Amino acid sequence: MRVVRLASEIDFAGWREAARTLRGQGVAPDTVIWTVDGEGDLFADPEPLAAPAPGGFTVSREFLELAEDVILHRSAERFALLYRLLWRLAAEPNLLRIATDPDVARANDLARQVSKAAHKMKAFVRFRTVSPDPETYAAWFEPAHRVTEAVAPFFARRFANMAWSILTPDVCVHWNGAQLAVTPGADPADAPGEDALEDYWRTYYASIFNPARLKVEAMTKEMPKRYWRNLPEARLIPDLIAAAEGRTNLMVAKPPTEPSRRVIRAVARASRDAAYDGMAPQSLEEVAAGVDACRRCPLYREATQGVSGEGPAHARLMLVGEQPGDQEDLAGRPFVGPAGQVLDRALAEVGAPRAETYVTNAVKHFKHELRGKRRIHQTPNPSEVTACRWWLDAERRLVRPRVVVALGATAALSVFGKAMPIGKNRGVALQLPDQSQGVVTYHPSYLLRIPDAEAKAAAYALFVQDLRFAWGLAA
The missing domain is CATH 3.40.470.10 (Uracil-DNA glycosylase-like domain)
Structure with missing residues (x-):
């Protein structure tokens, strides 16, 4: 058996180099054990990898992009799965196009889960003030997979003028307004406490919550409960759900609201080809009122x-x-x-x-x-x-x-x-x-x-x- 010990859980460069060497030497996937530095003494120290046989080979950008995503998954099989795919690509160059292949399907599934975890991190990180002078923010987050370093540039672009840190159990990322830094993972005890703005955030969330459009299954699919403990608005959600039916009944019982007079006046004044500059609707309700009153073309006459x-x-x-x-x-x-x-x-x-x-x-x-x-x-x-x-x-x-x-x-x-x-x-x-x-x-x-x-x-x-x-x- 060949043992390969990588520098970290997301050591893509190390995996890529080792995989290239092993395939070049003709080492079959079932004779390779992949492990990570610091995982203990279960395996003996690996032997240094000898140089591969001359000749080399290439793989598609599609495979490399897939591997970069799959490496970030927490599955223990990811390294072996990717090397098995790399090995098979030598004889099956179109393998990645066979979506029903078990290895391809599994790799694509892991990549989708990683992409979803990255999306959730972008959506559910909540910064809190940790220092007013200089103004500094921090957030605690527990990603489903190891996406913190991959997602950090998004936050650097989004909050370029802020100094902030995102703490996770895997690693912590820090932005000082000019560059990103990565430090070891943190403990939940290091998470920042609530700040003064969170009451305002909860007030805003309660005001935009529409009980008539509530679909609990869809909401919890988009906002899984595992993230609720880090969201300031989450403490309101059970009560808002419980009161939704009663609030919806009250909304239904109320008489219909009048359409926006501003939109109706704008529609009435506009000729067939007139522009609506400066009169743009500010809500979908105003769009609906304006559409019903629209006279921009003759179709309204027979509808x-x-x-x-x-x-x-x-x-x-x-x-x-x-x-x-x-x-x-x-x-x-x-x-x-x-x-x-x-x-x-x-x-x-x-x-x-x-x-x-x-x-x-x-x-x-x-x-x-x-x-x-x-x-x-x-x-x-x-x-x-x-x-x-x-x-x-x-x-x-x-x-x-x-x-x-x-x-x-x-x-x-x-x-x-x-x-x-x-x-x-x-x-x-x-x-x-x-x-x-x-x-x-x-x-x-x-x-x-x-x-x-x-x-x-x-x-x-x-x-x-x-x-x-x-x-x-x-x-």
């Missing part, structure tokens, strides 16, 4: 009502359709008809609950023609899309999604400001001016119109694939 978007105020994923259909026009909600059922089914397969997405349309009024008693859908023309784009831009500005999915050609025209053929542009992330990512795919109603069952199934599979890709980008 029952304007249909604005719905979903969380800060959803990570925004889905943009073409326009409301017949059922949406009557209900006043987007995607409640047959196309909405297709969308809901696809989102469920992806694991992206619709309740966690913001769903809207490029055009907010139903364009149709009468055939007897039936209202037949008509595609909005570019001028109608342009006239309504102001409302979509307002929704994007307020929701600030990470990813915007354009469902169909009309939605793509509104989101990107130009024609975007679906077949040529689907399956890739396209940068938008507001730094969100744009994804193009089919509209669910297109899938309903495909007559051939086999072709319909194939198009639906591509649709699900695109949604899964977008949901992964938004994670």
Whole structure:
């Protein structure tokens, strides 16, 4: 057996050098034991690795990026798993593309967990004042995986003008306004105590808590309970959840509030092509009131009502359709008809609950023609899309999604400001001016119109694939 002892739990450079040497010498994965310096005397001191045989080899950037993430996981198998993949790549150069391979699937799963841990650290670190002069802040955090050093540059950019420290059981990172420093891990007893601002933070959190939109399972998935003990607002959460039903009933019993007069006056004054500069809605409620009163194009004349978007105020994923259909026009909600059922089914397969997405349309009024008693859908023309784009831009500005999915050609025209053929542009992330990512795919109603069952199934599979890709980008 060959024993390799690395300098630390995240010693990627050491693992990479040892793995390169071992594979160059033809040492099989099942004859290598990976350990970390300081783990005790379970293994004898490793023999120095001899130089590999001449010739060398290369691996893809994809594998190196995967390995850099997997190394940060707490799993004891990570070093051996990565070396096994490296060994197999010699005979299977396309191995990483086989998502169903057990080793590849396991490595991708570890990488996803590391990415999720990094995201949670960015979201749930709470700094507290430890010194007013000079102004210094500190935070205690217990990451699920060893992501502290990888995430530290994010905080250095985000809080560049602050002096701060983040203490974790693994390592501590410190920023003095100019450079980052890393020190050994700390003890929970070293965590900073509460400061005077936390009461204000709890007051703010209680004021924005909306009991009508509470979904406990979704909330605890996004904010796992393991992080609650380090969040000042967490002490309020059990009581807010307990009181949610009663508060919701009171909200339902209240008479509807009047739409914002400012938005209504702005809409009434605006001509078909007038700009709304200086009159931008400040909330999604104002958007909904403005959409219903909008007269920027003639479509309002034949529609029952304007249909604005719905979903969380800060959803990570925004889905943009073409326009409301017949059922949406009557209900006043987007995607409640047959196309909405297709969308809901696809989102469920992806694991992206619709309740966690913001769903809207490029055009907010139903364009149709009468055939007897039936209202037949008509595609909005570019001028109608342009006239309504102001409302979509307002929704994007307020929701600030990470990813915007354009469902169909009309939605793509509104989101990107130009024609975007679906077949040529689907399956890739396209940068938008507001730094969100744009994804193009089919509209669910297109899938309903495909007559051939086999072709319909194939198009639906591509649709699900695109949604899964977008949901992964938004994670």
